[in-house]
Amino acid sequence: MKTTILIHCPDQSGIISAVTAFIHRQGGNIVYLDQHVDKEADVFFMRLESDFEGNLPDIVNFNEEFNATLALPYQMQWSHHLDDVKPKMALFVSKYNHCLYDLLSRYKSGELLVEIPFIISNHNDLTYIAEQFEIPFYHIPVTKDTKNIAESEQLEYLNQYHVDFIVLARYMQIVSSKIINEYPNKIINIHHSFLPAFAGAKPYHAAFARGVKIIGATSHYVTEELDAGPIIEQDVTAVSHSHTIKDFIAKGRDLEKIVLSRAVQLHVKRKTMVYNNKTVIFS
Amino acid sequence: MKTTILIHCPDQSGIISAVTAFIHRQGGNIVYLDQHVDKEADVFFMRLESDFEGNLPDIVNFNEEFNATLALPYQMQWSHHLDDVKPKMALFVSKYNHCLYDLLSRYKSGELLVEIPFIISNHNDLTYIAEQFEIPFYHIPVTKDTKNIAESEQLEYLNQYHVDFIVLARYMQIVSSKIINEYPNKIINIHHSFLPAFAGAKPYHAAFARGVKIIGATSHYVTEELDAGPIIEQDVTAVSHSHTIKDFIAKGRDLEKIVLSRAVQLHVKRKTMVYNNKTVIFS
Amino acid sequence: MKTTILIHCPDQSGIISAVTAFIHRQGGNIVYLDQHVDKEADVFFMRLESDFEGNLPDIVNFNEEFNATLALPYQMQWSHHLDDVKPKMALFVSKYNHCLYDLLSRYKSGELLVEIPFIISNHNDLTYIAEQFEIPFYHIPVTKDTKNIAESEQLEYLNQYHVDFIVLARYMQIVSSKIINEYPNKIINIHHSFLPAFAGAKPYHAAFARGVKIIGATSHYVTEELDAGPIIEQDVTAVSHSHTIKDFIAKGRDLEKIVLSRAVQLHVKRKTMVYNNKTVIFS
Amino acid sequence: MKTTILIHCPDQSGIISAVTAFIHRQGGNIVYLDQHVDKEADVFFMRLESDFEGNLPDIVNFNEEFNATLALPYQMQWSHHLDDVKPKMALFVSKYNHCLYDLLSRYKSGELLVEIPFIISNHNDLTYIAEQFEIPFYHIPVTKDTKNIAESEQLEYLNQYHVDFIVLARYMQIVSSKIINEYPNKIINIHHSFLPAFAGAKPYHAAFARGVKIIGATSHYVTEELDAGPIIEQDVTAVSHSHTIKDFIAKGRDLEKIVLSRAVQLHVKRKTMVYNNKTVIFS
CATH class of the missing domain: 3.40.50.170 (Formyl transferase, N-terminal domain)
Structure with a gap:
C-alpha cells in the first residue's frame, strides 16, 4: 500500500525529522521525500511517498495520530492520499x-x-x-x-x-x-x-x-x-x-x-x- | 568584393526577377538571397549578398543606376553595404x-x-x-x-x-x-x-x-x-x-x-x- | 492556381534570375522563394511557390518549356507540384x-x-x-x-x-x-x-x-x-x-x-x- | 555557520529519519534536504544543507560521532563541507x-x-x-x-x-x-x-x-x-x-x-x- 502525504506549514526547526520519524514508527518506508522552504513567506512544504508494504495501519487511526502528534503542534495543512484511487x-x-x-x-x-x-x-x-x-x-x-x-x-x-x-x-x-x-x-x-x-x-x-x-x-x-x-x-x-x-x-x-x-x-x-x-x- | 543590399517596398509582381537580373548585368553573382512578404501589410523585403569578384562597377554609378532602374519604379527603400567595412x-x-x-x-x-x-x-x-x-x-x-x-x-x-x-x-x-x-x-x-x-x-x-x-x-x-x-x-x-x-x-x-x-x-x-x-x- | 517547384542543380551564376524571369513570363507571381547553396558540394537548391491566379498555362507545355529553357542548360533535377492535390x-x-x-x-x-x-x-x-x-x-x-x-x-x-x-x-x-x-x-x-x-x-x-x-x-x-x-x-x-x-x-x-x-x-x-x-x- | 553534507549508501529504511534527527540533536537546522534513490542500483543519496547559527559543535567531534552513529551502521560514504571555504x-x-x-x-x-x-x-x-x-x-x-x-x-x-x-x-x-x-x-x-x-x-x-x-x-x-x-x-x-x-x-x-x-x-x-x-x- 503506497500513500502520498502533502504538507505545508510555517517553517520551523525539526519538521523533517519529526515527520520521517512518525512514518517510520507507523511501519512505513519513505520512498520519496521532496521538500521546499519559501524563505520570503517562511513557509515549509513537503511531499512524502511512503510504502507500507501491506501493513498500513488503520487509515483513520493514522490520520488522527498524525493530526495530534504533528499537524496540530506544527500548524500544518496536510492531506493524505492512497495512490491507487483514480481521481475523477x-x-x-x-x-x-x-x-x-x-x-x-x-x-x-x-x-x-x-x-x-x-x-x-x-x-x-x-x-x-x-x-x-x-x-x-x-x-x-x-x-x-x-x-x-x-x-x-x-x-x-x-x-x-x-x-x-x-x-x-x-x-x-x-x-x-x-x-x-x-x-x-x-x-x-x-x-x-x-x-x-x-x-x-x-x-x-x-x-x-x-x-x-x-x-x-x-x-x-x-x-x-x-x-x-x-x-x-x-x-x-x-x-x-x-x-x-x-x-x-x-x-x-x-x-x-x-x-x-x-x-x-x-x-x-x-x-x-x-x-x-x-x-x-x-x- | 562582396556587398549586401537590403530592400523593402510595396509588394509587386516581378521584383525578384528584376533585381536579380540587374545584379547579373552588373557582373555580380548572387551568393545569398533571402526574401519575405508581409501579406498583412503588403510589403516586400529582400536581402541580397552579391559577389563581384574584383569587378565591382563604380559604386556611385551602381547606386545611381539601381535608383533609376529599380528603386524609383518599385518605390523601394534600400541600402547598399560593403561587407569589409567594420561598423563603429x-x-x-x-x-x-x-x-x-x-x-x-x-x-x-x-x-x-x-x-x-x-x-x-x-x-x-x-x-x-x-x-x-x-x-x-x-x-x-x-x-x-x-x-x-x-x-x-x-x-x-x-x-x-x-x-x-x-x-x-x-x-x-x-x-x-x-x-x-x-x-x-x-x-x-x-x-x-x-x-x-x-x-x-x-x-x-x-x-x-x-x-x-x-x-x-x-x-x-x-x-x-x-x-x-x-x-x-x-x-x-x-x-x-x-x-x-x-x-x-x-x-x-x-x-x-x-x-x-x-x-x-x-x-x-x-x-x-x-x-x-x-x-x-x-x- | 498555386504550384510549388523544387530544383537542385550544380551552382552557377544567374540561376535565380533565369528562373524567376521564366515564371514571370508564364504569368506567375512568385509568392515565396527560398534558396540555398551547399558550398562544400557546390549545389544549388531552390523552392518556389508561384500563384498563377487562374491563368496557369497548360501544365504539360509549361513543364516542357521549363525543361528546354532551364532544366537542360542548368542540369537541373526538378519537380512541379499542384498545391491542391492531397498526397496519399x-x-x-x-x-x-x-x-x-x-x-x-x-x-x-x-x-x-x-x-x-x-x-x-x-x-x-x-x-x-x-x-x-x-x-x-x-x-x-x-x-x-x-x-x-x-x-x-x-x-x-x-x-x-x-x-x-x-x-x-x-x-x-x-x-x-x-x-x-x-x-x-x-x-x-x-x-x-x-x-x-x-x-x-x-x-x-x-x-x-x-x-x-x-x-x-x-x-x-x-x-x-x-x-x-x-x-x-x-x-x-x-x-x-x-x-x-x-x-x-x-x-x-x-x-x-x-x-x-x-x-x-x-x-x-x-x-x-x-x-x-x-x-x-x-x- | 553553514555546512553541506553529502551521503551515499545502500538504500535502507529509516535513513532520512536517522540523519535529520542527528543534525537536530547537534543543534543544526536543516535548511535544504535533497534525496534520491537509484532503485536499479539500490543506492541512497542525500545532500543536506544545515545551519548551526554560531553553535557548530567541534567539527572533529561532530564528524566522529556522525561516523559512529550513522556512517558505520548504514555503510555510508559521506563528506562534510564548510560552506565558506572557497575551493581552489x-x-x-x-x-x-x-x-x-x-x-x-x-x-x-x-x-x-x-x-x-x-x-x-x-x-x-x-x-x-x-x-x-x-x-x-x-x-x-x-x-x-x-x-x-x-x-x-x-x-x-x-x-x-x-x-x-x-x-x-x-x-x-x-x-x-x-x-x-x-x-x-x-x-x-x-x-x-x-x-x-x-x-x-x-x-x-x-x-x-x-x-x-x-x-x-x-x-x-x-x-x-x-x-x-x-x-x-x-x-x-x-x-x-x-x-x-x-x-x-x-x-x-x-x-x-x-x-x-x-x-x-x-x-x-x-x-x-x-x-x-x-x-x-x-x-
Missing part, C-alpha cells in the same frame, strides 16, 4: 479538438490514470470525439443570459458524478466564482500565451502584432481574476517574421496540448501545491 | 559587467567584427574592464537634473567618433528622444524579461512574484516608448519554485549576455530590417 | 498508439492535408484506433520467415492505392530494400533518440545507462542503413537522475509524436529536399 | 578563449566563488587573458615525447598550490591516468557535442557531415575512457542546412561556455555526486 476528471471543451484528442488518447492508452465521467461543451462540434472514445457528452449552450443556469446544470453533473477536478481543454468560456468556489485549485486551464504576456482574448493575434520571437502556452489553476491563477506549467517555441498568425496558431496547438497534459499529470500525481497564488511543483 | 559600435553600461565582458571577449577574439571607439557609463564601477581591454572609458554621471547635459555630452562623443550604432549593455538609464532621433533603429537594448511581459523596472522580482515557470530576455531596438521597440531576439530558460530571486538574476545573466550578443551580431551582419515596429530577421 | 499517406504501426493517435487527430481535424488509404500493422493491438477513425486496417504479421511474403503483401496494398509516401509511426520492424527502393526518400521514420546517438534497439535504456541529461527524438527518411538516413527533424527534452527508464519512455512519447508530425507536415508541404544523405528543409 | 580551481587551456573568458569574468565579478591559483596551457596564445585578469600563467608545451614530463610538471603545480579540482576549458590534450588518478571525479571537461554522439576529435565536422538538426555541448568528469565520463550538464541548440561548419563552431562556442560554467558552479556548490559512471545533480 471532468472535461470542458468548446470547438477546438487538439487538447481533447491529446488527453483522451493518453487516457485510453492508460498513460493518464483518471476516470472521465463526462465531457461538457457549449457547442456540439466535438460530439464525434466523445463518441469515438465512448464518453458521455453533455451539450450545455452558454449565452450571456443563460450562463447562470448553464453553470447550475454543470454543477449538477459535477456533483452527481463526484468529480474531483475539472480540465478546461480550450473551453472558450469564463468560469464564474459559482464553480470556482466549489473547486478551489481544482480547475486546470490552458491559456495560449506565456502568461502574464497576452492574457485575455486572441493572444496569438496580440503576439503577432507585437512581433515577438517566441510564443508560449501556460497551464494554470483557475481563480476569479482572468488568466491570473497559479501557474502549473509553461512552455514556448520559437517563431519568426516568416510565420503568419495562422502559423502561430498551428505551432501553438502543439504547445497547448503538451503543456496542458503535463499540468494534468502533475495534478493527478499530487505533485502540485498552491500557496500565495503560486505553485510548488515537486519533481 | 558605442557601448553604454552602468554597473553590471556580464554583457560588457561577453561583448568585449567576442570583440577581442575577432568573433565580433566591429570597432569600439569607447565605452560610456554613468558609474565608475566598470572602469577596470575598459582598462583590461584597453578601450577608452568615459564616465558621464546622470541625475534627473543633469540628464539633458549628460546626453549632450554623450552625443558629442558619438558624433566625434562617427559611431554607427549604440549597444546598451545593461545601461540602467532611459535614453531620451534626443539620442533616439539621431540613431533610429540603431540603439540595441537588452531587457531582462520575455517582453511584453514584465516591461519596466525589476522584471525578475515581478516574474518571481507571479510565479512563472520560464524567465526570458529580449533584445530590441530602442524607441520612445519604454521596452516597446522592435524585438530582435528573445530566449528563455526554465525556473521553478526552488529558485529564489537571486537565482532568477543569476540564470538571467546568462540569457541576457547571449541574447544581446546574438542581436548585435545580427545587426552587424545587416540581417535585421525594421517595419511597423517589428523586425524581419534574415537567417 | 500509408501508415505502418506496431503496438504503440501515441504517434498514430497524434497523426490521425491532425488528419481528422483538417490540419494534415493528406489522404490515408489504410493502416498496416504486424499486430492487432491498434485495430480499435483504426475503427475509431474509420480507416481500413490490414493486419500483416511479420516473422523472420514470413518477412519477404509480408513485404510483398504490403507492396500490393501500396500499389493498389497509389500511395505516395509511407510513415512508420513506431513500426517496430526493419523495412527492407524491397520497399525502400520503391519509395526512395518517401518513407518517414521516427527514432526515439537524438541520432546518431543511440541508434538501433532500446535507445531509452541506452540513454539511461549512459546517464545523459537530455533525450531526443529524430525523424528521418529511411535508407538501407538502419537509423542512418537523412534527418528531417529532431527535438530534445531535459532529463535528470530522478527519472527512471519508464519516465524517459513517457517523456519520449511526447517528443516522438511532435517530431514525427512536424516531419510529415514538412514532407506534405514539399519543404524537404534530399542530397548527399542530408536534407534541405525550407522554412 | 586550476584552469587548463589551449588556444580557444571563449570558455576561459567566461569563467574568468564570472570569477572576477564574484559570481564564481573559487580561488584560481594558476592557468596552465600547452600554448602561449592566451597569455594575454591571464595578464588581463592577473592570474599566473604557466606555459607547458606538450608533445608525444614530452607528455609524461609535462604532466609531472603539471602535477607539481597542482600539488604546490593544493588545487582541489581542475577545469579543462577547451584544453585540447588528453589527460592521462597519471593526473586522473590524483583527481578522481575532480577534473571537469567540456566536449563540443551532445555525448555520446560525436565523441573524439572534430565533432562539429562530424555533426555537419551527418546533417543533424541539433548540436550540443556536454560537460563531464574526466575518466580514462575518452569522452565517456559521468555527464554533469548538457545543452543543445538548433541548426539547419543553412549553417556551415563555421556557423556550427560559432553557435557551439556559446553552448560550450554556458554548459561548462554551469557544470563548474554545480561542482563548486557541491551539488554533484558520482555513482556508476553517472551523476546525481541536486537542484
Whole structure:
C-alpha cells in the first residue's frame, strides 16, 4: 500500500525529522521525500511517498495520530492520499479538438490514470470525439443570459458524478466564482500565451502584432481574476517574421496540448501545491 | 568584393526577377538571397549578398543606376553595404559587467567584427574592464537634473567618433528622444524579461512574484516608448519554485549576455530590417 | 492556381534570375522563394511557390518549356507540384498508439492535408484506433520467415492505392530494400533518440545507462542503413537522475509524436529536399 | 555557520529519519534536504544543507560521532563541507578563449566563488587573458615525447598550490591516468557535442557531415575512457542546412561556455555526486 502525504506549514526547526520519524514508527518506508522552504513567506512544504508494504495501519487511526502528534503542534495543512484511487476528471471543451484528442488518447492508452465521467461543451462540434472514445457528452449552450443556469446544470453533473477536478481543454468560456468556489485549485486551464504576456482574448493575434520571437502556452489553476491563477506549467517555441498568425496558431496547438497534459499529470500525481497564488511543483 | 543590399517596398509582381537580373548585368553573382512578404501589410523585403569578384562597377554609378532602374519604379527603400567595412559600435553600461565582458571577449577574439571607439557609463564601477581591454572609458554621471547635459555630452562623443550604432549593455538609464532621433533603429537594448511581459523596472522580482515557470530576455531596438521597440531576439530558460530571486538574476545573466550578443551580431551582419515596429530577421 | 517547384542543380551564376524571369513570363507571381547553396558540394537548391491566379498555362507545355529553357542548360533535377492535390499517406504501426493517435487527430481535424488509404500493422493491438477513425486496417504479421511474403503483401496494398509516401509511426520492424527502393526518400521514420546517438534497439535504456541529461527524438527518411538516413527533424527534452527508464519512455512519447508530425507536415508541404544523405528543409 | 553534507549508501529504511534527527540533536537546522534513490542500483543519496547559527559543535567531534552513529551502521560514504571555504580551481587551456573568458569574468565579478591559483596551457596564445585578469600563467608545451614530463610538471603545480579540482576549458590534450588518478571525479571537461554522439576529435565536422538538426555541448568528469565520463550538464541548440561548419563552431562556442560554467558552479556548490559512471545533480 503506497500513500502520498502533502504538507505545508510555517517553517520551523525539526519538521523533517519529526515527520520521517512518525512514518517510520507507523511501519512505513519513505520512498520519496521532496521538500521546499519559501524563505520570503517562511513557509515549509513537503511531499512524502511512503510504502507500507501491506501493513498500513488503520487509515483513520493514522490520520488522527498524525493530526495530534504533528499537524496540530506544527500548524500544518496536510492531506493524505492512497495512490491507487483514480481521481475523477471532468472535461470542458468548446470547438477546438487538439487538447481533447491529446488527453483522451493518453487516457485510453492508460498513460493518464483518471476516470472521465463526462465531457461538457457549449457547442456540439466535438460530439464525434466523445463518441469515438465512448464518453458521455453533455451539450450545455452558454449565452450571456443563460450562463447562470448553464453553470447550475454543470454543477449538477459535477456533483452527481463526484468529480474531483475539472480540465478546461480550450473551453472558450469564463468560469464564474459559482464553480470556482466549489473547486478551489481544482480547475486546470490552458491559456495560449506565456502568461502574464497576452492574457485575455486572441493572444496569438496580440503576439503577432507585437512581433515577438517566441510564443508560449501556460497551464494554470483557475481563480476569479482572468488568466491570473497559479501557474502549473509553461512552455514556448520559437517563431519568426516568416510565420503568419495562422502559423502561430498551428505551432501553438502543439504547445497547448503538451503543456496542458503535463499540468494534468502533475495534478493527478499530487505533485502540485498552491500557496500565495503560486505553485510548488515537486519533481 | 562582396556587398549586401537590403530592400523593402510595396509588394509587386516581378521584383525578384528584376533585381536579380540587374545584379547579373552588373557582373555580380548572387551568393545569398533571402526574401519575405508581409501579406498583412503588403510589403516586400529582400536581402541580397552579391559577389563581384574584383569587378565591382563604380559604386556611385551602381547606386545611381539601381535608383533609376529599380528603386524609383518599385518605390523601394534600400541600402547598399560593403561587407569589409567594420561598423563603429558605442557601448553604454552602468554597473553590471556580464554583457560588457561577453561583448568585449567576442570583440577581442575577432568573433565580433566591429570597432569600439569607447565605452560610456554613468558609474565608475566598470572602469577596470575598459582598462583590461584597453578601450577608452568615459564616465558621464546622470541625475534627473543633469540628464539633458549628460546626453549632450554623450552625443558629442558619438558624433566625434562617427559611431554607427549604440549597444546598451545593461545601461540602467532611459535614453531620451534626443539620442533616439539621431540613431533610429540603431540603439540595441537588452531587457531582462520575455517582453511584453514584465516591461519596466525589476522584471525578475515581478516574474518571481507571479510565479512563472520560464524567465526570458529580449533584445530590441530602442524607441520612445519604454521596452516597446522592435524585438530582435528573445530566449528563455526554465525556473521553478526552488529558485529564489537571486537565482532568477543569476540564470538571467546568462540569457541576457547571449541574447544581446546574438542581436548585435545580427545587426552587424545587416540581417535585421525594421517595419511597423517589428523586425524581419534574415537567417 | 498555386504550384510549388523544387530544383537542385550544380551552382552557377544567374540561376535565380533565369528562373524567376521564366515564371514571370508564364504569368506567375512568385509568392515565396527560398534558396540555398551547399558550398562544400557546390549545389544549388531552390523552392518556389508561384500563384498563377487562374491563368496557369497548360501544365504539360509549361513543364516542357521549363525543361528546354532551364532544366537542360542548368542540369537541373526538378519537380512541379499542384498545391491542391492531397498526397496519399500509408501508415505502418506496431503496438504503440501515441504517434498514430497524434497523426490521425491532425488528419481528422483538417490540419494534415493528406489522404490515408489504410493502416498496416504486424499486430492487432491498434485495430480499435483504426475503427475509431474509420480507416481500413490490414493486419500483416511479420516473422523472420514470413518477412519477404509480408513485404510483398504490403507492396500490393501500396500499389493498389497509389500511395505516395509511407510513415512508420513506431513500426517496430526493419523495412527492407524491397520497399525502400520503391519509395526512395518517401518513407518517414521516427527514432526515439537524438541520432546518431543511440541508434538501433532500446535507445531509452541506452540513454539511461549512459546517464545523459537530455533525450531526443529524430525523424528521418529511411535508407538501407538502419537509423542512418537523412534527418528531417529532431527535438530534445531535459532529463535528470530522478527519472527512471519508464519516465524517459513517457517523456519520449511526447517528443516522438511532435517530431514525427512536424516531419510529415514538412514532407506534405514539399519543404524537404534530399542530397548527399542530408536534407534541405525550407522554412 | 553553514555546512553541506553529502551521503551515499545502500538504500535502507529509516535513513532520512536517522540523519535529520542527528543534525537536530547537534543543534543544526536543516535548511535544504535533497534525496534520491537509484532503485536499479539500490543506492541512497542525500545532500543536506544545515545551519548551526554560531553553535557548530567541534567539527572533529561532530564528524566522529556522525561516523559512529550513522556512517558505520548504514555503510555510508559521506563528506562534510564548510560552506565558506572557497575551493581552489586550476584552469587548463589551449588556444580557444571563449570558455576561459567566461569563467574568468564570472570569477572576477564574484559570481564564481573559487580561488584560481594558476592557468596552465600547452600554448602561449592566451597569455594575454591571464595578464588581463592577473592570474599566473604557466606555459607547458606538450608533445608525444614530452607528455609524461609535462604532466609531472603539471602535477607539481597542482600539488604546490593544493588545487582541489581542475577545469579543462577547451584544453585540447588528453589527460592521462597519471593526473586522473590524483583527481578522481575532480577534473571537469567540456566536449563540443551532445555525448555520446560525436565523441573524439572534430565533432562539429562530424555533426555537419551527418546533417543533424541539433548540436550540443556536454560537460563531464574526466575518466580514462575518452569522452565517456559521468555527464554533469548538457545543452543543445538548433541548426539547419543553412549553417556551415563555421556557423556550427560559432553557435557551439556559446553552448560550450554556458554548459561548462554551469557544470563548474554545480561542482563548486557541491551539488554533484558520482555513482556508476553517472551523476546525481541536486537542484
